Amino acid sequence: MARPSFRPYLLLTRVSLAPSALVDAAVGLAIGGAGQSPGWRVIVTACVASGCVFAGGMALNDWADREQDRLTRPERAIPSGAVAPMRALKFAVCLLGIGVLLAFSLGLAPGLVLGAVATLAALYDLRLRGGWTGPAALALCRAGNLGFGVVAGLAASAQPMELAHWLPAIGYGLYVGAISRLSPFEDGHRPIEGNAPALPLRVAAITLACLPASAFALRPQPTGWGALCAFGISVSAAWGLWRLAAAQTDWTPGSVGKAMGMGLRRLMFATASLACMTWHGDGFAYGVTLAGLLGMALSHRLRQAFPPS
Numbered sequence: 001m002a003r004p005s006f007r008p009y010l011l012l013t014r015v016s017l018a019p020s021a022l023v024d025a026a027v028g029l030a031i032g033g034a035g036q037s038p039g040w041r042v043i044v045t046a047c048v049a050s051g052c053v054f055a056g057g058m059a060l061n062d063w064a065d066r067e068q069d070r071l072t073r074p075e076r077a078i079p080s081g082a083v084a085p086m087r088a089l090k091f092a093v094c095l096l097g098i099g100v101l102l103a104f105s106l107g108l109a110p111g112l113v114l115g116a117v118a119t120l121a122a123l124y125d126l127r128l129r130g131g132w133t134g135p136a137a138l139a140l141c142r143a144g145n146l147g148f149g150v151v152a153g154l155a156a157s158a159q160p161m162e163l164a165h166w167l168p169a170i171g172y173g174l175y176v177g178a179i180s181r182l183s184p185f186e187d188g189h190r191p192i193e194g195n196a197p198a199l200p201l202r203v204a205a206i207t208l209a210c211l212p213a214s215a216f217a218l219r220p221q222p223t224g225w226g227a228l229c230a231f232g233i234s235v236s237a238a239w240g241l242w243r244l245a246a247a248q249t250d251w252t253p254g255s256v257g258k259a260m261g262m263g264l265r266r267l268m269f270a271t272a273s274l275a276c277m278t279w280h281g282d283g284f285a286y287g288v289t290l291a292g293l294l295g296m297a298l299s300h301r302l303r304q305a306f307p308p309s
Contacts, residue, residue, distance in 0.1 A: 007306070008082035009091065012062055013055035016302035019295035020267045021054035021145060022047045024172075026288045027271040028149015029156075031168055034220060035280035038156035042106060046152045049102035049114060050145055056095030057121035057141070063088045064125045096122065103148060107155035110148055117144040131190060135180035143173025146271070164217035168274050171207065171214035175270055178204035179263035185256040192251045197259065201245040204263055209238035211270055215277035222277040229289075230276035237269035268292045268299070 025046045029038055037043070062069070062078055063085060070079040077083040096118045104111030124137040147169040154161055181200035184190035212230035215222060244259055272292035278285040
């Protein structure tokens with residue numbers, strides 16, 4: 001008897017994009033814990049919970065798009081017949097549920113935050129696909145995922161929550177929202193008029209370059225070297241987006257797709273820059289920064305074996 005293949009399920013969950021979701025949670029832990037390690041149990045639980053919600057949301061997205069994919073992406077797991085639609089739905093719901101339960105094991109507040117992220121991800125998959133509602137939902141999901149890590153870090157360190165703890169998540173969400181505004185141009189839901197895609201790309205570049213500034217209100221204050229490295233990472237990553245927006249004049253859905261890909265690949269640059277702003281304590285934040293940068297290489301290797309499209 002042939003062994004069952006897990007490859008279609010890994011494709012269903014966009015496993016090649018998952019490292020960025022795990023890094024979100026780890027960077028949030030560093031922000032919430034002021035650079036101090038919350039312990040391996042909290043780190044592993046938070047990252048697995050975040051990964052489960054991300055994977056479940058991706059799988060539910062494919063289930064919701066199954067009829068359209070039969071026409072436009074027949075090679076995907078559901079329309080190709082590799083995964084039955086009902087199995088895909090059950091798989092997605094189980095992953096979302098497991099992620100939220102794991103988050104509640106870290107405390108009430110982390111559970112509520114990741115539960116809200118899971119609910120919003122499901123609403124996006126099933127309903128919120130509009131020109132503004134879609135990017136807004138995606139921005140809130142990624143901001144909430146980072147915020148989940150922050151809240152889990154605060155719970156582990158028994159520190160009170162302050163507005164300053166949410167500022168990096170808000171800045172991160174704004175960046176994701178700007179990149180997501182390119183999506184309607186790519187899928188044909190919004191006609192490309194002149195140089196219109198360049199505007200959200202420039203907004204994303206400016207937001208990314210300024211992102212580390214959102215962490216200056218944290219306590220203790222970021223170190224000089226940490227801030228220098230943070231802005232070095234964010235500005236260099238933003239410069240590529242700005243240059244593309246300036247150089248590209250004849251936009252097509254294909255070129256918009258490449259711009260989106262560049263923006264999404266910079267998600268871990270964004271979170272690595274935030275991790276630099278928490279370089280204090282026992283070295284946990286240094287490890288998180290390194291994990292974010294290495295995660296990009298891992299994601300690239302995974303994309304070769306498990307294409308996210």
